[in-house]
Amino acid sequence: xxxxxxxxTNTDTNLQSELSTLNLGPTHPATHGVFxxxxxxxxxxxxxxxxxxxxxxxxxxxxxxxxxxYQITPLTDRLNYCSAPINNMGWHMTVEKLLxxxxxxxVDYLRVIMMELARIADHIICNGVLGVDTxxxxxxLYMMEYREAIYEIYEEVCGSRLTTNxxxxxxxxxxxxxxxxxxxxxxxxxxxxxxxEFESLFNRNRIFIDRTRGVAPVTQEAALDYSWSGPxxxxxxxxxxxxxxxxxxxxxxxxxxxxxxxxxxxxDRFLVRNEEMKQSMRMIQQALDKxxxxxxxxxxxxxxxxxxxxxxxxxNNMEALIYHFKxxxxxxxxxxxxxxxxxxxxNGELGFxxxxxxxxxxxxxHFRRPSFxxxxxxxxxxxxxxxxxxxxxxxxxxxxAGELDA
Amino acid sequence: MGALNxxxxxxxxxxxxxxxxxxxxxxxxxxxxxxxxxxIIDVLTYLxxxxxxxxxxxxxxxxxxxxxxxxxIGVIYHLHSLVHNVRIRVKVYLPANDxxxxxxxxxxxxxxxxxxxxxxxxxxxxxxxxxxVRILNVDDxxxxxxxxxxxxxxxxxxxxxxxxxxx
Numbered sequence: 001x002x003x004x005x006x007x008x009t010n011t012d013t014n015l016q017s018e019l020s021t022l023n024l025g026p027t028h029p030a031t032h033g034v035f036x037x038x039x040x041x042x043x044x045x046x047x048x049x050x051x052x053x054x055x056x057x058x059x060x061x062x063x064x065x066x067x068x069x070y071q072i073t074p075l076t077d078r079l080n081y082c083s084a085p086i087n088n089m090g091w092h093m094t095v096e097k098l099l100x101x102x103x104x105x106x107v108d109y110l111r112v113i114m115m116e117l118a119r120i121a122d123h124i125i126c127n128g129v130l131g132v133d134t135x136x137x138x139x140x141l142y143m144m145e146y147r148e149a150i151y152e153i154y155e156e157v158c159g160s161r162l163t164t165n166x167x168x169x170x171x172x173x174x175x176x177x178x179x180x181x182x183x184x185x186x187x188x189x190x191x192x193x194x195x196x197e198f199e200s201l202f203n204r205n206r207i208f209i210d211r212t213r214g215v216a217p218v219t220q221e222a223a224l225d226y227s228w229s230g231p232x233x234x235x236x237x238x239x240x241x242x243x244x245x246x247x248x249x250x251x252x253x254x255x256x257x258x259x260x261x262x263x264x265x266x267x268d269r270f271l272v273r274n275e276e277m278k279q280s281m282r283m284i285q286q287a288l289d290k291x292x293x294x295x296x297x298x299x300x301x302x303x304x305x306x307x308x309x310x311x312x313x314x315x316n317n318m319e320a321l322i323y324h325f326k327x328x329x330x331x332x333x334x335x336x337x338x339x340x341x342x343x344x345x346x347n348g349e350l351g352f353x354x355x356x357x358x359x360x361x362x363x364x365x366h367f368r369r370p371s372f373x374x375x376x377x378x379x380x381x382x383x384x385x386x387x388x389x390x391x392x393x394x395x396x397x398x399x400x401a402g403e404l405d406a
Numbered sequence: 407m408g409a410l411n412x413x414x415x416x417x418x419x420x421x422x423x424x425x426x427x428x429x430x431x432x433x434x435x436x437x438x439x440x441x442x443x444x445x446i447i448d449v450l451t452y453l454x455x456x457x458x459x460x461x462x463x464x465x466x467x468x469x470x471x472x473x474x475x476x477x478x479i480g481v482i483y484h485l486h487s488l489v490h491n492v493r494i495r496v497k498v499y500l501p502a503n504d505x506x507x508x509x510x511x512x513x514x515x516x517x518x519x520x521x522x523x524x525x526x527x528x529x530x531x532x533x534x535x536x537x538x539v540r541i542l543n544v545d546d547x548x549x550x551x552x553x554x555x556x557x558x559x560x561x562x563x564x565x566x567x568x569x570x571x572x573x
Contacts, residue, residue: 053541053542054540054541054542054543054544057542057543059551061527061552062551062552062558063558065558066558097434098434222515224462224463224488225514225515225516226514226515226516227463227464227465227514227516227517227520228516238488240463240488245488245491246491337433337434338433338434338438339433339434340434340436340466340484340493340495342465349465351465351466351484353466353468353482353484355470363470364470364471366466366468368465368466368484372519372523373516373519373520375519376515376516376518376519377515380515405542406542
């Protein structure tokens with residue numbers, strides 16, 4: 001068990017010494033989100049801290065109890081808004097699991113493409129900002145251009161960029177068009193070079209290494225004790241990845257590696273995220289190859305009771321009109337039961353605990369939000385740390401305020 | 407190490423605790439057990455520390471409210487044995503006028519914020535918790551908003567309507 005240093009750093013007998021209070025946040029450029037830490041400082045060193053969160057709490061769990069299943073997707077967008085498609089897909093898969101819908105392979109592969117693009121976008125931000133916080137702006141600018149490329153792919157697929165609301169129960173609202181595939185291929189061709197450039201700016205950069213290596217190291221035991229998940233858990237050396245351990249969405253068909261670190265410090269987290277981006281690109285490439293062998297017209301499961309029909313059919317086709325009405329009015333019975341489904345979000349295990357009583361909206365829906373759980377260690381691990389180290393430690397945890405507060 | 411599955415897990419827990427733990431099925435493959443607040447820490451400790459089970463990972467703690475039931479508030483633990491890749495769900499139901507349960511922070515530090523969140527929304531009193539205060543809602547809130555008796559705000563109310571900006 002890792003022992004965090006105790007509060008008492010005032011060992012000298014100087015009667016004049018006293019601590020100063022520092023409010024880090026709620027809106028501070030270095031926190032990258034709306035949350036606050038009240039720190040007791042002894043000079044540059046943090047003696048103790050209290051994390052205060054909840055500044056953008058929007059009561060999603062309560063709202064979800066009053067919304068039909070398909071209207072909860074936009075709420076999930078706003079959890080981790082840096083990788084909204086993963087949340088959307090995770091929610092769709094949870095409901096599909098409840099309803100017993102199995103999706104065609106092509107849908108799974110298209111979803112994998114979207115989710116892995118989202119993971120890359122999320123890691124681009126996290127690692128880019130980590131560079132900014134250590135004083136290197138260039139890498140961030142190089143990489144940001146490719147987040148834009150990913151957002152253009154989202155736009156082509158679903159029409160929106162940040163809060164995507166992509167997909168429906170059973171599949172996608174429309175098929176991927178040729179432009180989307182062309183943009184994905186272009187991204188796969190261009191991004192590795194940039195990522196390589198980014199890595200060559202940082203990985204063996206003396207300043208960056210001095211700033212990050214050995215900062216905030218976390219042991220495997222402490223990480224598991226605090227229920228960490230995602231890249232920061234893997235940076236400690238625990239190879240827990242939901243995609244590998246409990247494959248969903250046909251991840252078992254893919255050949256990928258789970259990168260792990262050794263010391264769990266900021267540098268390892270950075271390396272793990274970079275490596276994950278490469279693995280994500282491998283998976284996207286494999287998904288594109290696999291899709292070639294599937295029927296190009298399939299983009300959703302054949303479940304008319306739950307999949308909203310296209311608008312032109314609603315106006316011209318009796319059956320579609322009936323289903324449209326029943327779906328919107330929530331008149332289709334759903335099975336009574338409880339489901340826990342988790343996906344590997346960009347920050348870790350994103351879980352949906354759904355209890356259904358057969359009505360049109362969940363009886364209870366709980367989000368297991370990785371940022372919330374990962375962040376709970378922050379005040380403890382900051383004890384005894386220099387303020388500037390605590391800042392880059394926060395960056396490397398990639399705390400997203402939307403996911404923190406729900 | 408022998409493979410662990412739901413059947414063996416159920417046998418082992420029943421062998422250890424007998425009638426103190428009841429199994430209510432395995433919805434969607436996730437074995438679900440129910441116990442009482444007197445036994446919950448023993449059950450969690452056994453699940454975590456037994457060398458053949460090793461549920462070392464606390465996935466989640468949350469709660470649910472059934473106002474119709476005698477024991478209205480359910481506290482729900484999700485555990486994961488990373489060694490065997492088996493999950494289990496453990497539930498404890500508590501009466502609404504006496505919502506006390508011992509804290510799981512003695513086993514996992516990660517339970518700290520999960521229990522604070524559960525307290526914040528359902529008013530579950532985790533006894534022995536080091537810092538059981540509200541976490542997402544404002545400190546001076548007096549109710550536990552995820553309980554079913556608190557409705558969502560009426561979307562049609564007009565008293566908050568602004569002349570220029572609407573709601």
